[in-house]
Amino acid sequence: MKSVYKLSRRFIHLQRYYSSLANSNADTTIYSLSSGHGKCGVSVIRVSGPRTKHALQTLISPKYEPKARHAYLKSFYHPQTKEVIDKGLVLWFPGPYSFTGEDSCEFQVHGSLAVIAAMLDALGRIPGLRPAGAGEFTKRAFYGGKLDLTEVEGLADLIHSETEAQRKQAMLQSSGTLSRLYDNWRKHLISCAAHLEAYIDFAEEENIEDDVVQKLNKELRLLISEIRDHLNDQRQGEMLRNGVRTAIIGAPNVGKSSFLNMICQREVAIVTPMAGTTRDIIESMHNFGGYPVIFSDTAGLRKQTQDAVELKGISKARECIQNADLILLIADARDLMKHLKVDNQIMLFDYEKAYLQQLDLDADALADKRVKLVANKIDLLTTLERKKLSQIENLLCLSCKEPATDDVQQFLQGFEGLLQELCGQPSAENPRITHARYRQQLERCIEYLNIFLNEYAPDIFPDTAISAQKLRNALKCIERITGHVSCDDILDVIFKDFCIGK
Structure with a gap:
């Protein structure tokens, strides 16, 4: 025994x-506008807590007995002036079968600013009720075990x-x-x-x-x-939630800023013929096939420069590279053509390594980063040269200055496939x-x-x-x-x- x-x-x-944990605020009743602010067709005002039913009867009628989870069209009266505030729907959710686990209700009223203000004022006049804080309904659902x-x-x-x-x-x-x-x-x-x-x-x-x-x-x-x-x-869930941080890097004047403007379809970055125009990091978020991407345009990387501001920009670019999930390595298509072999083949890995060295970047240090090579300025190539580049597997080609519909569409498809590979597909079987x-x-x-x-x-x-x-x-x-x-x-x-x- x-x-x-x-x-x-x-x-x-x-x-x-x-x-x-037990809910330490179970003795108070809270209320708030739960729908969006501003003028709209319908606004929803939520109430939760032990005095919810009393609030319902105060605004409608002392004899009103609500039926759970049924919508009724009612007039709402101010508790002091007894004037009609509005006519709308009311829904009653007795605890524990509610979002918060407490007695709750919703007033669905017209979405004018005056109606919302009058309803909130009326609820504030009822003893035992107070305005809800940020996330307080959800917090009560957490404490209530919901x-x-x-x-x-x-x-x-x-x-x-x-x-x-x-x-x-x-x-x-x-x-x-x-x-x-x-x-x-x-x-x-x-x-x-x-x-x-x-x-x-x-x-x-x-x-x-x-x-x-x-x-x-x-x-x-x-x-x-x-x-x-x-x-x-591979941090797929975190990348999808926070956005795939994508650093656009390359030598000066290869078209990094032009690429960002083309992707965003607006002039986000300044583009000039002068090398080293971009100094600071320019960021822009974009939706690619349902995947969030945060593009970061960086200063052109080169080993030697006497400009102190450009040196600061290069330093920031290197820091951006270290924090990136994906690196888009922009190269001049004409430079890429010089590395084509007789059989029209090219070892992209070898070219990327040589190109990174040219930019004074250590390829081994970026081994854990996903690097994608993008050939820009294909409009400066001959038809035969463009055909040769298009045959190279895993190479994205385009012209930021003269974007052809087919080239852009092909690039977008390739880039969306890359994002899907990086972020994966959310599934109930394999939560991330x-x-x-x-x-x-x-x-x-x-x-x-x-x-x-x-x-x-x-x-x-x-x-x-x-x-x-x-x-x-x-x-x-x-x-x-x-x-x-x-x-x-x-x-x-x-x-x-x-x-x-x-």
């Missing part, structure tokens, strides 16, 4: 330790998504694809921790198998392998890491698990209780991702980017 009591206490402790942190961040990404691929990835994450994966690992670690705790407490008193640690080690090695496979994603903090915590989780496994190597007899702490630390790393442990500092960062009313 003593052993059963100790085991029960251990599991009760674990259950309390792994429970989600969303974990990965789903919250997926929802934020969905709100801020600008391209189709970003929308798909954010929608999958907000629907719980990452949450389910991490929660499965969390439950697995909880099970391992529970078995180890039982082994520590009762190995000498009860009939517990001696090979429990060996079985535990085997399970943890499999878990490490799964997490490593998840980490080995979308935030740097996920990657950091998963890497730390593996570190703790490896320490635990190393301490339980053959012929090593560690302090089991101390080693168990490594396992609990690994578990905390997973829980910091999903929000199952206290993480107020993380919450502040996440919710600061939410808009008021969400």
